[in-house]
Amino acid sequence: MSEHSEKLTKTALTPSTHTTPPAKFSHGVKKGNILQVAGQVGFGPAVEGQAPTPVGPELREQTLQTFANVEAILKEGGASWEDAMMLRVYLTDTSHFAEFNEIYNEYFAGLGEAPAARTTVYVGLPAGLLVEIDALAVLG
Amino acid sequence: MSEHSEKLTKTALTPSTHTTPPAKFSHGVKKGNILQVAGQVGFGPAVEGQAPTPVGPELREQTLQTFANVEAILKEGGASWEDAMMLRVYLTDTSHFAEFNEIYNEYFAGLGEAPAARTTVYVGLPAGLLVEIDALAVLG
Amino acid sequence: MSEHSEKLTKTALTPSTHTTPPAKFSHGVKKGNILQVAGQVGFGPAVEGQAPTPVGPELREQTLQTFANVEAILKEGGASWEDAMMLRVYLTDTSHFAEFNEIYNEYFAGLGEAPAARTTVYVGLPAGLLVEIDALAVLG
Incomplete structure (x- = not known):
């Protein structure tokens, strides 16, 4: 198949703003035109x-910093928010949903007409953390 | 690489059955042969x-409607259940698992021999909602 | 587009070590160069x-077996851990995180320089299960 005609390389993405991961994983990886944050x-x-x-x-402050951290990895891989296909948002409290949506809408107000799909669920996170976001992007 | 030889466009998928999203995201997006619901x-x-x-x-009623809503977005992007690679199912109560599986098996009884992978976890959702499903599809 | 120039087939991946799924889904599927566990x-x-x-x-024992089960499906599809782009880890107790990371780091000590991205959240699983992992891989 055409996708297999050239050997693809998986590259770890580590922006200078990010600490070394606390375990053997990457902040993001890119292979072919798929980028996973x-x-x-x-x-x-x-x-x-x-x-x-x-x-x-x-x-608010955690969400804005989380967006900045996701964006740093997208950029490290040559992508931008416009390439994001899916954002998965993990909140720790259902009562945060309305405020999160406000922050989210402000942050993405300037995004083009095809923003990412999004799923938001309520889970547990380590103490002190209120929000976690991961992202799948397709470049090209 | 071959995947990069043509500029890909990201397209938001909004079936007529769906309300405008309550925040700046899409019900689904498609880029190249990747479709995310x-x-x-x-x-x-x-x-x-x-x-x-x-x-x-x-x-039961919420699950069947959720399936219909996922399918509407797949169709809007020119895909079908046969193209679905992964369904992520979020339930709010572990005691719903057996009934959910019954409904799921009935619904997909006619699906071909390569149905999607699936992950089911128990999380929090806004009040009144018992189930949420997202999907990744690869067209082609 | 180049990705669409040949008809892609979705294939269910069922290693001999795995039981028949309890519902109409696959342990893994592969289509083009995308493999979902x-x-x-x-x-x-x-x-x-x-x-x-x-x-x-x-x-510990559940985590090591879970890794083996994910790897069996990657192999069934002609892939390996090196092709994994994203691991999603579901734990049931935030107090398991430190021990999980130890086991994870030991297991992947020999992996190349571009291990997968990873997201870990705390959710509910059926009684007796402490960990669940799914994976997205890109071959090529």
Whole structure:
């Protein structure tokens, strides 16, 4: 098949703003025209020798930082929000949904006419984290 | 690479049965031969000027409507259940699993020999919703 | 488009170690260069006429068996861990995260420099199951 006619290479994506992953996985990977962003949370930019910490306790600041962290990985792979096919949003409290949607709509107000699909569910996250987002992008 | 030889366009998929999304995302998107369906729930067909509401309180009716909503988006993108690679099912109660599987098996009884992979987990959803399903399809 | 120039076939992946799925879905499917592994748990190898059962009650044994089950499906489709783009890990208890990461790091110690992205969330699973993992792979 045409997709198999050339050997594709999988590349790990590690923006300079990100700490080394705490386990043997990547913040993102790219292979062919598929780019997968791992679950991102509201950790601030990496500081050498320090464990990553959330930018603050509130949903708004964590969400905006999470968006920035997802975007950094998309960019590292030569992609942008316009290439995002799916965002999976994990919230920890159903009562956060309305506020999350407000922040989300503000953030993406300038996006083109074909924004990503999105799924939002309520799960558990490590203490102090209110939101996690992962993303699938198709380049080209 | 061959996948990059032509510029791909991302297209939002909005079946006429669906209300405008409550936030800046799409019910589904298609780019190249990848089609992603956003998380669907048991909302009935869109009625102008009314907020979407579940078709009923029971798992069976919500599940069948959710399947219909996923299928409408697949069709809008020129795909069918046969193209679905992965269904992610979110239930809100582990005690619903057996009944869900019955409904699922009935619904897909006529599907060809290569139905989709599936993951089912138990999460939180907004009040009144018992099931959410999203889907990844590969056309071709 | 080049991706559409040949008809792609979706193939169900059923390793001999796996029981028949309890519902109308596949343990994995492959179409073109996309391979999707359904949610796997710590069930031991299939025994004719017996319902699948977890290999044991502990996180370590269930996690290692789950990895083996995911890998069996990747192999059935001609892929390996090196082709995995995304692992989604579902744990049932936030207190399992540290131990899970230890097991994960040991298991993947020999993996190349571009391991998969990963998302870990805490959800509900059927009684007795502590971990579930699904995977998306891109071959080529």
